[in-house]
Amino acid sequence: xxxxxxxxxxxxxxxxxxxxxxxxxxxxxxxxxxxxxxxxxxxxxxxxxxxxxxxxxxxxxxxxxxxxxxxxxxxxxxxxxxxxxxxxxxxxxxxxxxxxxxxxxxxxxxxxxxxxxxxxxxxxxxxxxxxxxxxxxxxxxxxxxxxxxxxxxxxxxxxxxxxxxxxxxxxxxxxxxxxxxxxxxxxxxxxxxxxxxxxxxxxxxxxxxxxxxxxxxxxxxxxxxxxxx
Numbered sequence: 001x002x003x004x005x006x007x008x009x010x011x012x013x014x015x016x017x018x019x020x021x022x023x024x025x026x027x028x029x030x031x032x033x034x035x036x037x038x039x040x041x042x043x044x045x046x047x048x049x050x051x052x053x054x055x056x057x058x059x060x061x062x063x064x065x066x067x068x069x070x071x072x073x074x075x076x077x078x079x080x081x082x083x084x085x086x087x088x089x090x091x092x093x094x095x096x097x098x099x100x101x102x103x104x105x106x107x108x109x110x111x112x113x114x115x116x117x118x119x120x121x122x123x124x125x126x127x128x129x130x131x132x133x134x135x136x137x138x139x140x141x142x143x144x145x146x147x148x149x150x151x152x153x154x155x156x157x158x159x160x161x162x163x164x165x166x167x168x169x170x171x172x173x174x175x176x177x178x179x180x181x182x183x184x185x186x187x188x189x190x191x192x193x194x195x196x197x198x199x200x201x202x203x204x205x206x207x208x209x210x211x212x213x214x215x216x217x218x219x220x221x222x223x224x225x226x227x228x229x
Contacts, residue, residue: 133165133170134170134173134174136170137165137167137170137171137174137188138171138174138188138191140159140163140167141167141171141188141191141192141195142191143159144156144159144160144195145191145194145195145198147159148195148198148199149198153198153199153202153204153222154222154223156195156198156199156204157199157204157219157222157223158223160199160204160205160214160219161214161216161219161220161223167192168192168211168212171188171189171191171192172189174188174189175187175188175189196212200212202218202222203215203218204218204219204222
């Protein structure tokens with residue numbers, strides 16, 4: 001019976017085991033969704049920051065563009081004003097050039113008129129001098145002829161001896177410039193012929209076939225003889 005009596009093996013005390021924490025079957029997916037949310041949050045935040053940066057950059061560029069545009073408008077206005085001023089100056093210059101041209105034409109016309117008047121004045125002066133010389137010749141002939149008609153041949157001889165110009169040439173010039181009607185009124189050549197004929201009778205002048213020549217010796221003898229009583 002002792003054989004059948006078995007000693008029960010001593011059971012070793014089992015250490016009290018701490019129950020292992022049991023993981024919830026949904027813990028893994030929850031953490032993954034939370035991470036995704038955080039990533040999306042970061043991306044959204046970055047997007048918002050980028051958006052505001054872009055907006056700020058756009059506003060700054062817009063402001064800068066407005067300033068540049070304002071400056072360009074100011075420059076364009078100043079340029080337009082300068083162009084208008086230049087156009088007005090060009091018009092004034094054209095008007096002045098036209099006025100200068102007109103004044104130049106008037107000056108040229110006045111100069112031409114002045115030249116004509118100067119020529120007329122010179123011609124009048126020459127004519128006056130010529131008429132004065134012709135008058136002197138006519139007067140000398142008439143005075144000498146009067147002396148001859150009065151029988152004072154000495155005075156006539158003194159006068160023709162004092163002639164220092166071509167009296168006969170001037171008288172013939174007057175005769176040639178006169179027409180027939182004027183010669184009928186008065187012809188100084190007739191007085192000259194009468195004077196020379198009277199002097200020729202006294203041998204004081206001599207006809208050489210074309211002109212009258214003074215006989216100097218005879219004239220001097222007459223003057224000397226008439227001067228002695």
